[in-house]
Amino acid sequence: MLRSVINFRNKIFGLIALLVGFGLTACSNGDGTGTMRVSLTDAPADYAEVNIEIHQVLVKENDDDDDDLDETENMDEEELEDAGWKVVFNDTITVNLLDYQNGATLDLGEVELETGRYNQVRLVLGDENNVVLNNGNTFQLDTPSGQTSGYKLLVQADIEEDQVYDLVIDFDASRSIVVTGNGSYKLKPVLKTANLTASGSISGTILPLEANPYVYAIAGTDTSGTQADENGDFRIIGLDDGTYKIEIKSTNEAYRDSTITNIELEDGEDVELEEDITLEANS
Helix, strand or coil, X not given: XXXXXXXXXXXXXXXXXXXXXXXXXXXXXXXXXXXXXXXXXXXXXXXXXXXXXXXXXXXXXXXXXXXXXCCCCCCCHHHHHHCCCEEEEEEEEEEEHHHCCCCCCEEEEEXXXXXXXXXXXXXXXXXXXXXXXXXXXXXXXXXXXXXXCCEEEEEEXXXXXXXXXXXXXXXXXXXXXXXXXXXXXXXXXXXXXXXXXXXXXXXXXXXXXXXXXXXXXXXXXXXXXXXXXXXXXXXXXXXCCEEEEEEEECCCCCECCEEEEEEEECCCCEEECCCCEECCECC
């Protein structure tokens, strides 16, 4: 009888130890942290400058609350944390988007996050936004809505322990500026995101330099672009795996547009076109 009691007691203690060990393991898995780094880049636009005032970049886990109307701009960092937001950037800077093309990015900051999936990034802009035309004229960019609550970017950012999730916000300056019938300019941001850690790029060189072309990488309905620099070089970043065509649009009427097809991008690789692309002259 005594032996049975001892065996039963040992089994109970063993079960308790197993459950405690499992609980500790589960807790340690939930306590891990990773990092989200956020940067900004731009697609090409036919302006001299596009100056945007940035106030906040925030990130939040997905939840069932409709927080589209949260006004975060006047919250301090403690209030933001209490509302479930993690702060990447909370200051004021003015950025010329056109300085960040051709693979160049502006680092907006980073934040340490608990492991898990984060589904929302919010970009909050200020009111001091303007566009400078190629003739030197400057126009204020009216923003009808979005300054206070910000622009909600839906992402699927899986933060893993001790890893960096490198999120880039692609601010398409050309498509974001709307010219109205009365000659004023409105800002309606067109934004998309990519995980630079997992995405790839396509780069190459286009000649002659006088063509000064825009370059677009197209896969299905997804289009990303840039403008070749003074050396004819281009690089388009943040591309998902797929089959791309490259459309080249010369800004110099003396040269023809061109298209290159069937460029395969796999496993987030960086594809560099081996041969220079030479645009034909118009006859």
